[in-house]
Amino acid sequence: MKLSKRKEKILKAVVESNLSSGEPISSKAIQKEYLPDVSSATIRNELMSLEELGYLAHIHTSSGRVPTSEGYKKYVQELMPTKKLTTTELATIQSNFTNKLVNLNDIIERSAKTISDVANYASVVYMGASDATIQQIKLVSISARSQLVVVVTDMGAISEMADLGNVSEEDLDEATKIMCKLFVGKPLSALENRGQIVSSELLKYKEIFEKIIDTIISRDDAIKKFRVAGKEKFMEYPEFEDITKLKRAIKLLDNSDELLPVIANDDDIKINIEFGGTAENPDCSIVTATYKLKGDKTFSAGIVGPVRMDYAKAISVLKEVSDKIKDITDKE
Amino acid sequence: MKLSKRKEKILKAVVESNLSSGEPISSKAIQKEYLPDVSSATIRNELMSLEELGYLAHIHTSSGRVPTSEGYKKYVQELMPTKKLTTTELATIQSNFTNKLVNLNDIIERSAKTISDVANYASVVYMGASDATIQQIKLVSISARSQLVVVVTDMGAISEMADLGNVSEEDLDEATKIMCKLFVGKPLSALENRGQIVSSELLKYKEIFEKIIDTIISRDDAIKKFRVAGKEKFMEYPEFEDITKLKRAIKLLDNSDELLPVIANDDDIKINIEFGGTAENPDCSIVTATYKLKGDKTFSAGIVGPVRMDYAKAISVLKEVSDKIKDITDKE
């Protein structure tokens, strides 16, 4: 439903005041600071009406109004001015992405940290793919009984120590060659269907291959990478001074893999906001940005903060960082 | 100074009561629960004496006694019974170290997590060496313009993407061979003194080498590995309900590299306790265990919790985990 111009103005006033102060606002204060042309009584009438519509709430009979989650939603969707990041903030982001970042792990770590630092809320970043393509496999002998298995995919390199037993340098080279021949260019999931691979060459090194495949498959970060940053930011907001609320919020981030949309449907960046978070976590809001990258990869970043969040800034930061990621990954 | 048997009993009672309840204890309660044979008045006299000696303190005229840091220290050093871990706890630790853990990073991560989980306090683990010996260097071509540099040392493997420009497969192999010839068996720090290496073979690939060396040196985790776990455990203790204290404690862990003794002087495990932590952080106690591993490595693990900490358990956990580490690293 469409609100009257004046109702919009008032809702905007309540939200923005709450955003900066965290406190409820009174009709008188609205009049003084936002709408000097009408009386506080009129504003009071409008407030009552907005409350009936579900956008505002009352703590008790005689204290000012606060926006509900619905109110915040309305504000973000219809009333919020787009906020440009300051040059300082843009510079901070820029400086975090100037260094060469070729390693995917570094990229998501840096992203999470940057988002959290600039927005000043906790953040979580995900990058994943439905599958990854194997580009290289190398076996490096370390000591008599231990070897390093390196598998390079378009999702980055996994290196993992393996205990293959006593294998000669020649056998190792031979095994490497065979594995490359069989698997390079294939998807990582091909390793899992090992039963289907029948190869006379494979037979000789069967035991070794089994171990290597086990080693790789056990790495659940091979095609999915999560990173959380800035949990401690919650401590800066009075909403979370109550330690039980703080605990709840932190717990939310510990299960962050359920927080982000991990599949992008669109080439364009898609912003989603959960106002008042989940049912168990009504104190948090979650802003997420998701999009497709080259090669069937999904990038997804989220900001988790209080419902009283600077949504405009959160969105700007997510967009800015997402752009940087796009730049980096497109170059490859 | 040696305390009388009865004073010892009373100090023990105060500490143990405080340990479990967190509250001050009164003379009457001590009588009832710990020393039914003497009157509360006698106990009061002893309490006064113990207070004069600096082991106990008074919040105000009429509330029970709490141990001071000195009191805790005395307790731990002379009065504390050694506490065996329960079979469940031992099993938990065991299960965390059964899987093959060949990767050093995994070891310290697992150690930190295990310590934190079993002791129920925050933990920090360090493993480092004055230097690491290079065992292998490999360059793996990923795409036309990017390569993976793998350097294996006795401190684990570092793999890092590098942008060496357009290098042919043959040149890469050749460069690998030369680097191995020059550096395998040498300490990692040899890479830093690159100026001293004059080699005619090196000249051809000078640019590549420079880049590789930069890549490796920039990894400060090559010979020093830190891990913190369980920061959120602080939230479970009433001492840290006050959010400013919580912040202080978390900050302490963020600078955890200053927390642990990073040089072991002795082959035997050495336990150290800072009662009442540092000057800026009088609410925390820090229990550390340090010892030498094979090959000039130092292992150091710490537990950070409230002064009112279960020191017996903390020490047992650190010892148990340290033993596991010893087992693993000795096997190599």
Add this chain to the structure above:
DNA sequence: AATTAGCAATCTCGTTATTTGAGTGCTAAC
């Protein structure tokens, strides 16, 4: 019909007083 002024009613918050109860420290007796 919309707006406004006026006012009673409501509720929070800070202050002050009062009480209660636990615990100590001292003294004198054992």
Add this chain to the structure above:
DNA sequence: GTTAGCACTCAAATAACGAGATTGCTAATT
């Protein structure tokens, strides 16, 4: 050296009170 007894101290809980802010309603005004 130990203990009983008791005055004294202090924190924490409770109540009472007033000040201040804000609403919601009603009646007057535009």
